Amino acid sequence: MLTSTQNPLIKQIKKLHSPKERRETQLFLLEGTHLIQEACAVNYPLQTVCYTPTWEARYPELLSIVAENCHRLESVGDEVIKAIATTVNPDGIVATAPRLAIAPPPIPANLTLVLSTIQDPGNLGTIIRTAAAAGVDGLWVSQDSVDLDNPKVLRASAGQWFRLAMGVSDDLAALVTSYQNQGVQVISTTSTAETSYWDVNWRSPTLILLGNEGAGLSQDLLALADLQVKIPMSATVESLNVATSAALLSYEARRQQH
Structure with missing residues (x-):
């Protein structure tokens, strides 16, 4: 010993x-x-x-x-x-x-998450866990996000890390465009959007764009979205945690698709 x-x-x-x-x-x-x-x-x-x-x-x-x-x-x-x-x-x-090569999400797919500059390992691990639970096909993270195999990411994923297709991209804009070129609609969230995520048709293959915990999505990525949506909130609440946003959108998409 x-x-x-x-x-x-x-x-x-x-x-x-x-x-x-x-x-x-x-x-x-x-x-x-x-x-x-x-x-x-x-x-x-x-x-x-x-x-x-x-x-x-x-x-x-x-x-x-x-x-x-x-x-x-x-x-x-x-x-x-x-x-x-x-x-x-x-x-x-x-x-x-x-570190083995993880199978990245397929293109196109029914529902895929794309995460830009996620810094909190707890958030990323929770998103992985939620995505697996909601039946999401997989997720991509930007290269400047927290490492997928950060110990806190693994723990927060509650073991679902091993069961979800994941990829790391050094060019999210090109990745998003490649999905669009194959008929996948791209949806992002922003507090200034007029359309609620409840009013979106999620039945088509969809890619959900989610951004950094503090800064959100860059303007370049926001501009690529086919539709920007908001999550309705009380006037006293400024924003939601990115993992919570991912959960709400993923489950609404799956609810409609099923």
């Missing part, structure tokens, strides 16, 4: 807290029982899995599954788990996994 936080393996895993290290090594962190279960459920390969004896006693069957799905398995002490986890109270298991 590894008990020293100065062990070379442990020091290397801890470096994956850094986005730069994740990009250079092409590895990312999976923390907690639920994410490990979801990864194994879709046969996502694991590189190194560290677990405590207490965790092993609680999840012996899952440990057997993990052992078949990982390259290296290590029993570690509680202090080691705390050192490599990004959470304050880890539940006893942390794994590293390779």
